[in-house]
Amino acid sequence: MIQTSRLNSIVIGISLVIGLIGLGLSIKSGLLAFKSLERSVIVKGLAEQVVDADTVIWPIKFSDAGNDLASLITSVQEKNTSVIAFLKLHGFDDDEITIGTQTVHDKLATEYSNNQGFKFRYTVESSLSVYSHSTAKVLNASSKMSELAKQNIVMLRQDYNNRLEFLFTKLNDIKPQMVQTATQKAREVAQKFASDSKSKLGKIKSAKQGQFTISDRDSNTPHIKKVRVVSTIEYYLSD
Numbered sequence: 001m002i003q004t005s006r007l008n009s010i011v012i013g014i015s016l017v018i019g020l021i022g023l024g025l026s027i028k029s030g031l032l033a034f035k036s037l038e039r040s041v042i043v044k045g046l047a048e049q050v051v052d053a054d055t056v057i058w059p060i061k062f063s064d065a066g067n068d069l070a071s072l073i074t075s076v077q078e079k080n081t082s083v084i085a086f087l088k089l090h091g092f093d094d095d096e097i098t099i100g101t102q103t104v105h106d107k108l109a110t111e112y113s114n115n116q117g118f119k120f121r122y123t124v125e126s127s128l129s130v131y132s133h134s135t136a137k138v139l140n141a142s143s144k145m146s147e148l149a150k151q152n153i154v155m156l157r158q159d160y161n162n163r164l165e166f167l168f169t170k171l172n173d174i175k176p177q178m179v180q181t182a183t184q185k186a187r188e189v190a191q192k193f194a195s196d197s198k199s200k201l202g203k204i205k206s207a208k209q210g211q212f213t214i215s216d217r218d219s220n221t222p223h224i225k226k227v228r229v230v231s232t233i234e235y236y237l238s239d
Contacts, residue, residue, distance in 0.1 A: 039237040040205050041193050045186025046230050047056045047178040053166035056138040058130035059100075061156040062148075065120035069104070076124045079153050083128055086148055090141035092093060092130060100127035125156065135223045137168060166223040168214050174227065179209060182231035190235045202236030 062085060066072040080099060087097055105123040132138055142164065147157060158164065187201075194201040210230040217224040 005040060019140050033089050036067045039199070041190055041237055042232065043186045043189040043193065044230050045182040045184065045189065046228070047182035047185065048215055049174060049178060050226045051170075051174070051225050051227055053135050053168050053169055054133055055167040055169050056130070056132050056135050056223075057165040057167070058132070058138050058142065059158075059162050059164075060130065061125060061162055062153050063125045063156055064154070065123045067121045067189055067200045069121050069122050072124055073102070073104075076126050078129065079151070080126055082153060082212055083148060087128075087130065087141065090144070091134075091137045092132065092141070096130055096132045098129045098131065100129055102126045138164070139223065154238040164222070166216075166225070167227045169229070171212060171214070171227065175212070178212075178227065178229050179231065182209075182229055183207075183233065186231055186233045187235075190233070194235075194237055197237070199237040202238050205236050206236070208232040209228050 055129065062079065062083070064072060064076050066075070084097060084099075099211065103125045105125070107118050107121055107123075125151045130138065148155065154161065191201050210232065212227060212229045214225050214227050217226045
């Protein structure tokens, strides 16, 4: 009876040892598989595309000076009419032209004026704006502004708040293709890395689409834009 009990104990002990060995091997295999899955590579893919601007904002400002304010205002209004006629002559419609404000500067009203040293008391600045989807019309008309100078219309210099602005507003139309291109280029880089490291490229672990940027292609052609996006993608690697 005692011998049978000892035999059973031995069998149970051996079974436990075998079970523990099997569990250990199973855990080791699982850890190795998990570790293998955790191997990855992070790569970036760049996509760029050159596009034409589709919208133009063209602020037009001129000034006139005189000593009789009423006559000066009348002169400015007449010059406004001449500028509008110039724009229509070059193909712009009424809905593309907006008449802005007129600002009057009185030199005698300034704090530091000494009532001397200037020829004209009043200066009036007038502004108009062109909003168009035709860059060709704007480029053509803006290159011929000297025609207005012949009519004694003095244009003000463009500054940051008063400059010809070309925009590209159809980004959503090209986004899908650009994201696809960036993803493909990222995969090419990852595939090269995997090949060099004697590994196999797996599925995507994570992906991050970068911000789209739109800039002038160069300083001489602001109506031609460069759209750019960088995608960051992490791939699994396996042996």
